[in-house]
Amino acid sequence: MNDDIRIPQIRLIAEDGEQVGVMETRKALEMAQERELDLVEVSPEARPPVCRIMDYGKHRYEVSKKAKKGKPASSQMKEIRLRPRIDDHDYGFKLKHVEDFLKHRHKVRVTVFFRGREHAHRDQGRGLLERVQEDLAEVGAPEGRIQDEGRNMVLIMSPK
Numbered sequence: 001m002n003d004d005i006r007i008p009q010i011r012l013i014a015e016d017g018e019q020v021g022v023m024e025t026r027k028a029l030e031m032a033q034e035r036e037l038d039l040v041e042v043s044p045e046a047r048p049p050v051c052r053i054m055d056y057g058k059h060r061y062e063v064s065k066k067a068k069k070g071k072p073a074s075s076q077m078k079e080i081r082l083r084p085r086i087d088d089h090d091y092g093f094k095l096k097h098v099e100d101f102l103k104h105r106h107k108v109r110v111t112v113f114f115r116g117r118e119h120a121h122r123d124q125g126r127g128l129l130e131r132v133q134e135d136l137a138e139v140g141a142p143e144g145r146i147q148d149e150g151r152n153m154v155l156i157m158s159p160k
Contacts, residue, residue, distance in 0.1 A: 001040050001056060002029060005049075013042070013052040022048055079109040082132075084124040091128075095135055102140040102159045112153045122153070129155040 005025050012020040012028045015037060020028075025039075032039040032053045040059070043050040078101045080094050101108045110132050112125040129146050133155060140157040147154045 002032070002038055005029075005039065005041055005051065007049050009048045010041075010051045011046070011048050013050065015053045025051075028053070077107045077109055079111060082110065082112045082128060084112055084114060084118050084121060084128060086128065095132065098132070098136060098157065099139055102136065102157060105159050107143070107159070108140070108157045110155045110157060114151055114153075119151075122148070125153045129153055133157075 008025060009022055010025050010028055011022050012031075014020050015035065028051060029039050035053065037053050038056040039051050040054055040056055041049055042052045078098075080098050080101075082091070082094060086094075098108050098110060110129060112128055114122065114125060118125075126146060133142050136157060138160075140159055143156040143158045
């Protein structure tokens with residue numbers, strides 16, 4: 001790129017894609033600097049090497065964006081936290097989020113967390129997780145049993 005190109009003659013392509021032709025590297029570098037762009041060696045194996053006038057920062061950004069776009073979305077673990085005495089509307093709202101996550105091929109960790117005297121009613125938490133399991137039977141399947149982890153009860157759902 002720019003001053004790192006040591007070859008005396010190059011084949012130049014302008015920023016609009018038009019072939020300018022074979023010219024001295026120094027002249028091509030001056031042309032790029034006049035337009036406030038970079039001279040980038042595109043094909044070093046060719047004789048003479050092919051260089052292009054472009055905004056190198058923008059080019060690197062677009063290449064990285066294409067690389068990210070090409071990768072398949074890997075499955076992620078999402079988490080939804082519930083309380084044992086959750087209201088029906090709030091339950092429906094959170095259930096919709098879990099359903100969306102499962103439809104987008106993500107695993108979901110549904111956690112019921114207990115505070116204070118709620119620990120005495122752990123059966124409500126287990127019932128809530130069983131209800132989640134039944135309501136999401138069409139889009140997801142449990143990945144094991146309901147786990148009791150101290151303050152929390154956890155159910156991991158994976159997409160079908």
